[in-house]
Amino acid sequence: MTEQQRRPTLMDVAEAAGVSRALVSIVMRGAPGAAESTRQRVLETALQLGYRADSRARLLRSSRTKLLGLVFSSSQPFHAEIVDAAYAEASARGYEIALSAVAGGRPEARAIETLLDVGAEALIIIAPTLSMDELALHARQVPVVSLLRDDVGDLVDSVSSDDHAGISLAIDHLLSLGHRRIVHVDGGTAVSSDKRRETYRTEMVRHGLQPVIVPGGPGEEDGMGAGQILQADLPTAVIAFNDRSALGIMESFRAAGISIPTDVSVLGYDDSHFAKLSYVQLSSVSQDAPLLAAAAVGRAVDRIEGSEPPGSVVRTPHLVLRKTTAQLPDAGLNSS
Amino acid sequence: MTEQQRRPTLMDVAEAAGVSRALVSIVMRGAPGAAESTRQRVLETALQLGYRADSRARLLRSSRTKLLGLVFSSSQPFHAEIVDAAYAEASARGYEIALSAVAGGRPEARAIETLLDVGAEALIIIAPTLSMDELALHARQVPVVSLLRDDVGDLVDSVSSDDHAGISLAIDHLLSLGHRRIVHVDGGTAVSSDKRRETYRTEMVRHGLQPVIVPGGPGEEDGMGAGQILQADLPTAVIAFNDRSALGIMESFRAAGISIPTDVSVLGYDDSHFAKLSYVQLSSVSQDAPLLAAAAVGRAVDRIEGSEPPGSVVRTPHLVLRKTTAQLPDAGLNSS
DNA sequence: TGGTCGGACTAGAACGATCTAGAAGACTAT
């Protein structure tokens, strides 16, 4: 049923309109060099035949593909937000986005290859896990922009959020509420976990406070585990590696009858969907995904079009205060 | 800096290896017709030059693109699971997947066009929102498979989960635990909300019970709202439209001091990531995303390769029992 | 009158692969 009829080509339109292929091409891409009257006629016949340019042939000929390759991880809700924003920014800049997911059994390298195969002019990789060398290798072929990771060598662009500023913001906020026993639950092996942990450590020391780091991870379960540990010697405030971890921590506290923020303040990171839920109302450090995405796309386009050298863009995150942090009642008593 | 040198072509490899382009082509795609010794030599020089076939040219020539277009919604975590599984199944079948997201400001129609432009041989659309007519229009050009929606006319394939069976399963399970006052919190305008609601209604009646439907929606907040309403006259069991809604319901109960499953049993739908969290442990109806994805990909490939007529595949969901449903202590007393 | 200019249009060569048809050489069968 419904035998797929061959889709019409430039040639078909040209014949039907009684002109040359070249002229149809000119008309279709709105280039100058066609009389208004013929232009109309050609457009009309094209519409009638349901003509639709074959992007493969088009791209093959004109070396430009106007394609931006975007590698994301299908299991990260936060990446989805970025994808969303990237689409918008790219189309505003006159580019298309080719998506490629990293999934179970589909490593980053594979995702990248696919994108290069379809002719992406630049690569945007969200939180790349490849080594600096591997990234540099690709960067020799096309501009590569690393998103959310900045230690990528100087052949690769990076757009990231200032983790140092984010953690500092969190600590300052808690300090201003009178907290002094502030603990960090880290992200284990997750990207940017190291930087957040180290910033926490140095900032605490700088303020003359004792840093305490509880091992964690990027998921709810990791937070749960850390929460158990914390209960043995409850601090007055906790800075989690991310929102999901914070959720786990809060859940473990709740199960133990510890109330938030009365007994302990909790701060998340990412300002994700969860943080905004009415029954969570988690205060969190926002990296502002749409802005990051726009910056990454902008960077990629600039690299393609201009001959700018690679560089890095760092955006400053901001605090979104909700209901999980509160003033310490008996401020300034116990310090370590 | 690192001027992008033109990427090597078949011609370059051919010259370097001292053979014809055609032979290189044969070797590169592993076709028969080359002596083992030359094959090795060609492969080696190709590797040395960093040769990589240009998919645009390749696809232009060979009418086959071996590409499956997959349209998903970037804001749906459940879709991400499907994307994951689809990749695996497609590559097992020798196909590639081209992804296109529906996002804010990027309607489904746009996503589909992009995929057709790159030459997808079939379209898999997760929970399509287009009308039957619009879908049929595309189906005239390429096979279209609708995933998670089955009222799509008979030109379009569909792969869906049997909502009727899912709800029946849920009701039967609760009945077997002695529950009789079972309420359904529906999904509002979400896809397949209607079918689940109607099945609930008829199944309840069939068992001689009074159906009670509380309006809801697909999100946590919707569940919260429904939870408030339910508290006025607490049933012994609730079947939520999906897991996120169930989460909201449970949260509202928890806030009111109602304990689960002692005071009330709650059943979710989707068996999503959330349901599995150790502090949630939600019993849920699983649609088994990987299986659905595999079926959709399989269907698409069959349509492309064979000349099978469109049809629909329906998979039966199953119950995953965790800790939110329990035996009713005083079974069989009140029945509305 | 003739030369130059510019607008509208076209023929044919790219782009980088695949595919068809056939050539060259080695081997076997008659």
Added chain:
DNA sequence: ATAGTCTTCTAGATCGTTCTAGTCCGACCA
């Protein structure tokens, strides 16, 4: 020796575009 068959390899057409280098023709100017 001749014909037939395999295997290995190649020349050249082809996919549907865009690009380059024209051609044609009327208008304008000295």
